[in-house]
Amino acid sequence: MMSQDLNPRSAPPRSANAVDDELILDAARDLMSTIGIRRTTMADVARTAQVSRATLYRRYPNVQALAAAVTTREFVAALATVGLFDGATGRETVTRTVVHVTSSARAHPLLRRIIELDPEFLLPYLLHRTGRTSRAQLEALTAGIASGQADGSIRQGDARELAAVVLQAAWSSTFTGPVFTESTELLDAQLFDLLDRYLAP
Template sequence: MSQQLNSESPPAKRPAANAISEDTILDAAAALMSAIGIRRTTMADVARSADVSRATLYRHFPNVETLAAQVTTREFTRIAATAPVTDDPETRQSMVLTLVHLVREARRHPLLRRIIELDPEFLTPYLLTRTGRTSRSQLAALEDVVGRGQANAEIRAGDTRRIATTVLQMAWSFALTGPVFTDPENIDELDAELSDLLERYLRP
């Protein structure tokens, strides 16, 4: 018996804390939050899913709220990376095409849908009282796009930040509340309406 015990392999050790990629943790958290929601996800769940100790997890993220914010920021960054590449990205048409694509992908994203279904209070502060890092990043990107469009006469004159803010508000409205007012079978018809709205608003 003692020989059998001695010959057995020792239990596998978890990777050292400094060897854990944050993406590994974020992947595990995103999968959990998309499945059961943010409120039902615990740090213990994430640690177990990512195969890290809770001590290691807490070295990276102090709580679920911070982890959720990082997950949503990363997911929206990934959505932005899927934007279509056009031959002439400086035209108003390409700008509208890109914006509609991003809104459609955000609207379809399983994590955003789950947040709306189970944890809408997570979004409330970012919609009613303050801007988060994701919104600030989106607004900065839109300001850049609008400024370049104004420079080549593709977008109407006006305060660049105000125009960018209005466009962002339109985009979030179509992504978040569009499905509330639209038959699920016809949800993609919103894309044509948003495209027309943006075109009319941005046209010089």
């Protein structure tokens, strides 16, 4: 497939030791958010990040690995934007955090482009296996739920099992919620209510 020449006058590639991995992930994110995953090539990413293809391949074996690394990084970034909820119980903290990250994911340009152009990229993670992003989400939720159980605001039970149900609800709100309504406020309110009732003692 012909690569997309989006940066024809780029500077010479940097040496391998001088490359910041964030520059590679930024380049991959920008390309994938613009032209989709399938149309993005390793040559595109190398050119946009101004690195050699050899340097790129030493870090990532293919576009799919790059896409997985980008989505994981974007999730971590969304999580980092969650503020502190002073005086909140564990249940409220978990619920508000999940709603915030879910709402951010629905509006994220990369996810919107994946759903529009490359939905098959998501299918293995929805139907067959967990990826790094979902495992990171599950670990964060498990820790938050355990904290809520400790303060009595979340019902008892296996914290990881409860976290898995919460994550499934969040994914449903992210991917299928917009099919049923265009109101982000309604989706956020419904998800908050659903999770709050599910986690309550």
